[in-house]
Amino acid sequence: MQPPDKHPKIIVQDQQPFNAESPLEPLRRSFVTPTELFYVRNHGTIPEVDPASYRLTVSGMVERQLELSLEEIRDEFPKETVTATVQCAGNRRQGLMEAQQIPGETPWGAGALGNARWSGVPLREVLQAAGVGEEARHVAFAGLDEIEEGWSPNYGSSVPLHKGMSPEVLLAYEMNGEPLRSEHGFPLRAVVPGYIGARSVKWLSDITLQYVPSDNYFQAHEYKLFPPYVTEETVDYTEGFALGEISLNAVTCSPSDGEELSAGPVPFRGYAIAGGGRTIERVDLSTDEGQSWIGADLKEGEGHPWAWRFWEATMELDRGKHQIVVRALDSAADTQPADAGGIWNFKGYANNAWHSVEVDAR
Amino acid sequence: MQPPDKHPKIIVQDQQPFNAESPLEPLRRSFVTPTELFYVRNHGTIPEVDPASYRLTVSGMVERQLELSLEEIRDEFPKETVTATVQCAGNRRQGLMEAQQIPGETPWGAGALGNARWSGVPLREVLQAAGVGEEARHVAFAGLDEIEEGWSPNYGSSVPLHKGMSPEVLLAYEMNGEPLRSEHGFPLRAVVPGYIGARSVKWLSDITLQYVPSDNYFQAHEYKLFPPYVTEETVDYTEGFALGEISLNAVTCSPSDGEELSAGPVPFRGYAIAGGGRTIERVDLSTDEGQSWIGADLKEGEGHPWAWRFWEATMELDRGKHQIVVRALDSAADTQPADAGGIWNFKGYANNAWHSVEVDAR
Numbered sequence: 001m002q003p004p005d006k007h008p009k010i011i012v013q014d015q016q017p018f019n020a021e022s023p024l025e026p027l028r029r030s031f032v033t034p035t036e037l038f039y040v041r042n043h044g045t046i047p048e049v050d051p052a053s054y055r056l057t058v059s060g061m062v063e064r065q066l067e068l069s070l071e072e073i074r075d076e077f078p079k080e081t082v083t084a085t086v087q088c089a090g091n092r093r094q095g096l097m098e099a100q101q102i103p104g105e106t107p108w109g110a111g112a113l114g115n116a117r118w119s120g121v122p123l124r125e126v127l128q129a130a131g132v133g134e135e136a137r138h139v140a141f142a143g144l145d146e147i148e149e150g151w152s153p154n155y156g157s158s159v160p161l162h163k164g165m166s167p168e169v170l171l172a173y174e175m176n177g178e179p180l181r182s183e184h185g186f187p188l189r190a191v192v193p194g195y196i197g198a199r200s201v202k203w204l205s206d207i208t209l210q211y212v213p214s215d216n217y218f219q220a221h222e223y224k225l226f227p228p229y230v231t232e233e234t235v236d237y238t239e240g241f242a243l244g245e246i247s248l249n250a251v252t253c254s255p256s257d258g259e260e261l262s263a264g265p266v267p268f269r270g271y272a273i274a275g276g277g278r279t280i281e282r283v284d285l286s287t288d289e290g291q292s293w294i295g296a297d298l299k300e301g302e303g304h305p306w307a308w309r310f311w312e313a314t315m316e317l318d319r320g321k322h323q324i325v326v327r328a329l330d331s332a333a334d335t336q337p338a339d340a341g342g343i344w345n346f347k348g349y350a351n352n353a354w355h356s357v358e359v360d361a362r
Numbered sequence: 363m364q365p366p367d368k369h370p371k372i373i374v375q376d377q378q379p380f381n382a383e384s385p386l387e388p389l390r391r392s393f394v395t396p397t398e399l400f401y402v403r404n405h406g407t408i409p410e411v412d413p414a415s416y417r418l419t420v421s422g423m424v425e426r427q428l429e430l431s432l433e434e435i436r437d438e439f440p441k442e443t444v445t446a447t448v449q450c451a452g453n454r455r456q457g458l459m460e461a462q463q464i465p466g467e468t469p470w471g472a473g474a475l476g477n478a479r480w481s482g483v484p485l486r487e488v489l490q491a492a493g494v495g496e497e498a499r500h501v502a503f504a505g506l507d508e509i510e511e512g513w514s515p516n517y518g519s520s521v522p523l524h525k526g527m528s529p530e531v532l533l534a535y536e537m538n539g540e541p542l543r544s545e546h547g548f549p550l551r552a553v554v555p556g557y558i559g560a561r562s563v564k565w566l567s568d569i570t571l572q573y574v575p576s577d578n579y580f581q582a583h584e585y586k587l588f589p590p591y592v593t594e595e596t597v598d599y600t601e602g603f604a605l606g607e608i609s610l611n612a613v614t615c616s617p618s619d620g621e622e623l624s625a626g627p628v629p630f631r632g633y634a635i636a637g638g639g640r641t642i643e644r645v646d647l648s649t650d651e652g653q654s655w656i657g658a659d660l661k662e663g664e665g666h667p668w669a670w671r672f673w674e675a676t677m678e679l680d681r682g683k684h685q686i687v688v689r690a691l692d693s694a695a696d697t698q699p700a701d702a703g704g705i706w707n708f709k710g711y712a713n714n715a716w717h718s719v720e721v722d723a724r
Contacts, residue, residue: 225695227644227657241643245694275694276640281603282589290704293590332607332637333587333712335699342652343697350695 005181007036013106017042018183022111028253028269031300031310032083033114035176040183041088041112043155043218044147047203051187056126056171060140060208063131070187074173077121077129082168084193084306085273086200087113089223089243092251092355093348099341102348110251110355113273115307118191120172124165127209132161136209139164141190141201142216150217157199157223158214159192159244168193168277168306171204193306194276196243196349198223213242228344235346245276247352248336250283250311250328255359263319263361268296270355272328273308280309282329287315287322290338290354296326317361325354367543369398375468379404380545383473390615390631393662393672394445395476397538402545403450403474405517405580406509409565413549418488418533422502422570425493432549436535439483439491444530446555446668447635448562449475451585451605454613454713461702464710472613472717475635477669480553482534486527489571494523498571501526503552503563504578512579518568519561519585520576521554521606530555530639530668533566555668556638558605558711560585575604588707597708607638609714610698612645612673612690617721625681625723630658632717634690635670642671644691649677649684652700652716658688679723687716 009026013019021039051070058066091112096102142156170191173180180186185202192199198218213219224240250272255261272280284293301309327336337343340353371388375381383401413432420428453474458464504518532553535542542548547564554561560580575581586602612634617623634642646655656675663671689698699705702715
């Protein structure tokens with residue numbers, strides 16, 4: 001397995017499986033993330049799939065089983081494009097690790113996400129062609145990669161049928177107007193906007209309609225959220241809840257944490273993201289740990305319900321060190337918790353505590 | 363206007379317009395709130411409507427204008443029942459007032475909500491009968507009450523069309539298996555599950571499909587959320603965001619704040635609620651201001667996506683005073699902010715800071 005062709009500044013977390021996140025300042029420059037800058041999260045190999053012999057199987061609780069070639073998927077179904085942010089469930093794990101240690105997990109910063117224009121066939125078109133059985137409640141996906149961790153030979157997961165039938169969920173064969181690259185799932189992947197990236201299965205080979213969620217290791221064991229009072233020693237993996245929609249978040253991308261800069265007006269830029277089709281209604285910044293807040297301007301992202309929202313604010317900074325925290329408010333008036341400690345969980349998922357950068361104004 | 367026939371323990375906040383909330387301990391006794399215990403929020407009169415001459419008008423961006431009698435609504439459309447919690451946007455305003463004053467608004471405790479079985483015709487059935495115009499984006503409701511506050515003669519509001527077309531939104535003529543009582547909107551009201559109560563317009567007389575939200579005073583001016591840094595002196599009412607989906611919340615109903623009780627194991631009971639069709643995945647309690655948490659058992663509410671969720675936990679309390687806080691986690695792994703100060707807003711809406719009770723164990 002070769003590490004894929006990526007941006008020179010991409011931050012490689014692991015070589016095998018290949019895992020890399022985006023540096024924040026370049027990430028914030030473009031509302032649609034360039035493919036070479038887009039984060040990569042794998043659990044096994046990056047398979048090289050021959051598009052000519054590739055087949056997608058749709059089976060389980062369907063009226064008729066389908067076996068579709070890539071050509072049939074492209075030519076016999078409508079093509080839709082959705083601009084959607086895909087985010088790793090472990091994005092910002094580093095912040096949880098600062099509150100309490102999390103051994104053996106990738107220490108993701110805040111760049112394990114990206115926003116792309118995904119093109120392909122809406123999943124529901126394919127499900128309708130197969131005929132959704134009355135008892136079906138979940139859509140299970142399985143990929144062509146090879147996995148060593150856990151009990152499943154390939155990566156897999158599932159989403160509830162109601163999500164699978166939503167128009168924004170795609171079987172994508174293009175990313176940013178080009179065929180998918182290997183590390184992003186060539187020739188076909190699921191894209192489940194608003195859900196953790198783990199549900200957007202790459203190198204997709206099998207779709208199964210079933211009554212229960214997938215029994216793949218990465219649905220039934222990993223990507224579950226446990227309370228702070230459960231540890232690796234006390235965990236019962238049949239409990240906890242399987243993550244689906246992503247949580248509300250906001251991050252400062254520039255200046256970066258620890259940056260030295262000139263006193264005076266300083267532009268702050270970042271992203272905010274709301275899960276499950278909600279919208280970002282407000283982003284606030286504070287220089288006094290949340291005692292008082294200043295509103296940021298909302299920028300690119302309006303009209304894209306499945307994408308992040310960019311924001312910008314100019315802060316007047318005196319000489320000295322300043323800690324600047326950011327938080328977002330979504331369309332249900334929900335906001336974020338202040339501290340990572342209270343949402344710490346031993347697998348390190350879903351950190352949406354206020355994001356903080358410290359800068360030194362000279 | 364007579365105050366309506368309510369439960370003897372109901373807490374009357376205002377006589378005219380009549381506003382009353384439910385006492386928490388009785389409220390927690392029944393998953394479906396008895397009608398006489400159900401909170402009442404009015405902005406004007408409680409009209410006495412003659413059901414024989416009553417008509418509902420459906421107009422605006424429709425293919426054909428409708429004028430429906432109560433008989434036609436009941437006999438010519440399907441009847442559906444939805445168990446849904448309706449909650450005032452000002453529920454728990456008292457907690458915000460403790461952080462910073464909010465003059466001139468009703469000081470609601472945590473009982474300005476209730477859960478009922480609502481029966482009526484799905485709004486979308488009526489909209490489809492009228493034919494939804496291509497340009498329509500919002501569904502505006504107007505009521506038959508008389509209002510003195512603001513510029514509108516009657517109460518009104520609107521919801522986005524996609525919500526109006528969702529199957530859970532009803533034009534209800536029954537509450538808990540009986541015709542609506544006057545104070546709850548007889549003969550017909552909107553019920554918009556997952557949204558603030560202000561959108562569930564009572565004594566409904568007009569539905570208008572339109573491109574923009576309602577220009578009724580209570581949509582365009584009231585029920586807007588402003589940041590903590592906006593005050594009554596600096597507000598521009600054309601800004602702020604019009605509240606829709608309710609925010610995630612959790613409340614301890616018993617024991618009550620200030621209660622004296624016996625040291626030892628103490629049962630704590632309360633409700634939790636997630637907005638916009640999300641589900642409650644966890645409720646946690648803390649006796650040390652959130653340094654550590656204990657999980658509560660989730661009780662009644664499973665399988666009712668538009669209803670609150672009851673919870674219960676037994677806490678072992680030594681002699682002395684204890685402050686117990688509660689928070690919930692929803693299906694997007696979102697949770698609640700710790701402090702009311704950071705979400706304070708000068709109108710006092712959407713308080714979902716951790717709820718706290720202090721008890722004295724003897």
